[in-house]
Amino acid sequence: MRSMSKTLLCLLALLPALVGCLPFGSGSGFIFRDYKQEQINASNQKLENTRREEAQRLAFQEEKRRTMEEIVAEANASFEEIKPILQKKCFDCHDTNTRLKFYARILPRLNPLYKHQEEGLKAIDFVDTFPLKAKGTPPQLSLLKSIRNQVIDRTMPLKSYRLVYRNRRIFNSDEEKILAWTDPLIQKLEDYNEKFENPANDPTLLAKNIMENKCFRCHANGNAKGGFGDMEDSMKLLASKYVDLKNPESSELLTITDKGQMPPNKREALTEKELFDLKEWLIIESKKETVQ
Secondary structure (H helix, E strand, O other): OHHHHHHHHHHHHHHHHHHHOOOOOOOOOOOOOOHHHHHHHHHHHHHHHHHHHHHHHHHHHHHHHHHHHHHHHHHHHHHOOOHHHHHHHOHHHHOOOOOOOHHHOOOOOOOHHHHHHHHHHHHOEOOOOOOOEOOOOOOHHHHHHHHHHHHHHOOOOOHHHHHHOHHHOOOHHHHHHHHHHHHHHHHHHHHHHHHHOOOOOOHHHHHHHHHHHHOHHHHOOOOOHHHOOOOOOHHHHHHOOOOOOOOHHHOHHHHHHHOOOOOOOHHHOOOHHHHHHHHHHHHHHHHHHHHO
16 A cells, blocks of 8 residues: 555655646746747748738839939929020920021031030920930939030030020020029939939949949930940940950050049049049959850
8 A cells, every 4th residue: 555655645746747748838848849830930020021021012112203203303303404505506406396497498408507405405405394304214313414514614515606696605694593503403313313213322223323424415315426335235235345454454435534534624624533433344244254
C-alpha cells in the first residue's frame, strides 16, 4: 500500500512536466511554439507592409501630379505678363496660330521668312503657352533655359529680323519681365526634378538627364543639327563616330563638351560634375563592350 502511494505521489509530481510535452500546454522542460500562427502573423505583416508601400507610392504619385499641376497653372497665369512682348517680338516665328503676311508666304520653299517660321516652330512653339512645344519634345527646363539665354545674349529675335523690324528687338525692360517669368519657373522645375525625378547615383540615368537638358533639343527626337541626331537612342549614340568605346575619355562627345564647343551657348556649357558623370557613363559602357 505504501509503495502504491509513493508511486502515485511520483506520478503527481511528474504530471506538470508530462503536460508540458503535450501540444496544448506548456511546462518547465519544453516550450511549445505555434508555427502555424507565426506563419499567419508573418503573412499578415508582409501584407500590411505591401499595403503601406502601395499607399506611400500612390501618395508620392499624387503629390507629384499635384505639384506639376500647380507649376503649370502658375506658369500659364504669370505668362500673361509677358505675352504682349512675345506676341510682338517672337510669335511671327514661334506661334503656330500666327499667320505670316502675304509676302512671307510667296514661294515658301525659297522664301527666307517662311523658312524662319518653319525652323522657329521646330525650336519652340508658344501656341499652348506652358508646357512649351518643340520638335522632339525636349525637356521644359532645356527650353526655358534656352529662352533665358537667348534673351540675355540678344540672339533672338534674329539679327536679320531686327534689321527689318527695329522696334522688335529685346529691350532691357523686356528682358527683366521675361526673366521674371523664366527664372522662378526654372527653379521650380529643378526642385521638382530633384524631388520626383532624382536619378540618384545611376550613371546611365545621370548621363541621360544631362543629354536631355543640354543636347536633345538639337540632336534628338527628329532634330539633327549638323548632321548629328538620334541621341535619344543610346545604342546608336554609342556606335556613332562621336563615341570611342576603346578609349572613352578621348570620345569626341567628351572633347567638344569639355572644350565648350557644345552646347554652342556658353551659358549652357556642361558643369564639371556633368562632364564627370558623362565620362563615367562612357567608361562603364566601354567596360560592358570589353566583356562582350
